Amino acid sequence: MESALVTSGLSKNFGELAALVDLNLSVEPGVVFGFLGPNGAGKTTAIRVLMDQIRASSGTASILGLDTHRNSVALRHRIGYLPSDLTLYPNMTGTDLVKFFANLRGGVDLHYVRVLRERLDAQMSKKIGDLSSGNRQKIGIIQAFMNKPEFVILDEPSAGLDPLIQRELQGLMRETADLGGTIFLSSHTLSEVQRVADQVGIIRNGKLIALESIASLRAKGIRKIELELASEPAESVFEGIVGIRSLLIEHNRVFISYEGTMETLLSVVMSKCDLLDISTNEADLEEVFLTYYHDESS
């Protein structure tokens, strides 16, 4: 199957500043791809290159098999886009804006626009200049999804949205991906990415420092594990298990901070002790993320 997004050696320099360095990505169709990084990491620069708003200094990018620069106009029929610095026409109503963009794109199902409006509880009849930032963001989301795009680029889409609408947006992303579409979700909000993304790329100082599935990223997370054993174990039982960050033994209960696969830990423990019960907290991407940054920094 052809990749939905492929970048090869994509770089962008602003004078001496390397905003994006040798970005190599491949995102498959039907995936929500989380593009994570702190402010100024290069996420929006990458998106602006993909949208052909700025030219890459070197490298190439293609979306849905079309070169993002040479075939940019043809490509825009098939993609949806929500920028991070969303600026709409203040004197238009939401309905006017949607009609204007629908005319530009062609083939927009206005019934689907109504569905989106209801799902997001968007105010379409007021002038955009009179709306709150959250309500403006809803109109931005509607225009991004209204042509049922095959590829959607969302740059910090949850900004200003209340938790209920954030959940609705995540549902919309998931549905689009389940129907074979691809979501390129740029965010610095880990919880959002954690909930909805299948695959994650982490960018820092313009460089992609990790590209993994959420599942494998979680496997790298630090888990808080509590073991209940038949009897109090000796500390030596846990010596040599790679990934144990901290260990506390209280009678027959063992509290472990562990970074690694459960299989490795349990095989050692079960070979030396009688395991009665186990409880574990799911690894938080926040910790993984910070670990990546810590590792990179050091």
Place this chain on the structure above:
Amino acid sequence: MSAIGAVYIRTLTSRSRAVAMGVMGLSVLFTFGMLVYRGVDMSVFDQLPESLLSIIGIGPDADVASLAYNAIFSTYGALVLGGMAIMIGAGSVAGRERDGTIGLLLANPISRGRLVLESALALITLYVVAAVVLLGIGLLAPQVLDVSITGLSVSAFITQLVVGTLFYGFLALAIGSWTGKAQATIGISAGVLVISFLGSGLLPLISGWEEVTRIFPWYYISAGDPLRNGIDIGAVAIL
């Protein structure tokens, strides 16, 4: 509706009110001007400095009608129409850059070239409509006020006026599309308009500098005296 035309229509609708107000103001000014000039002893203009008469386009053989057309339309009218054309031209690309709306607009299947083209077509359309309205007023007001316009080619005069002022709009459109900077575009275009207005009015007063006025776009608005001699195809072609 296809992608072609949406920006054209959007530009028309968003700019039509400003153009309508400008044209309405000029129409009222022209009508009142003609009404006032009708009762003025034309010899009063003999007292005015030659430089002032040159700038406001009053020739030695001015009558009530030509005075109204030249003083109101060729001077105030050209400044107003030129200024509005600059605002529309600058707003099409550079204004959208300034407002931050161009990113989302160009996320739709429309190229930058198409944006410029549709904006230019909208500007032309607005000014064709403006020309028709001004021509209507230019013909109606003399009839109502009983001022003779025999021998005057009002349509040629209005055509050359509108084409001349459109030049400044296209200049702003070109600069704005190239630089993406709205303030600079308005500043440069307005500067060209003012300098060419003053240059065209004052340089003919300096012996030996008369021909230099040909470098100014403003000169071609009334080149060949279209009110009396009909449209100057050469001037229109240069514009």
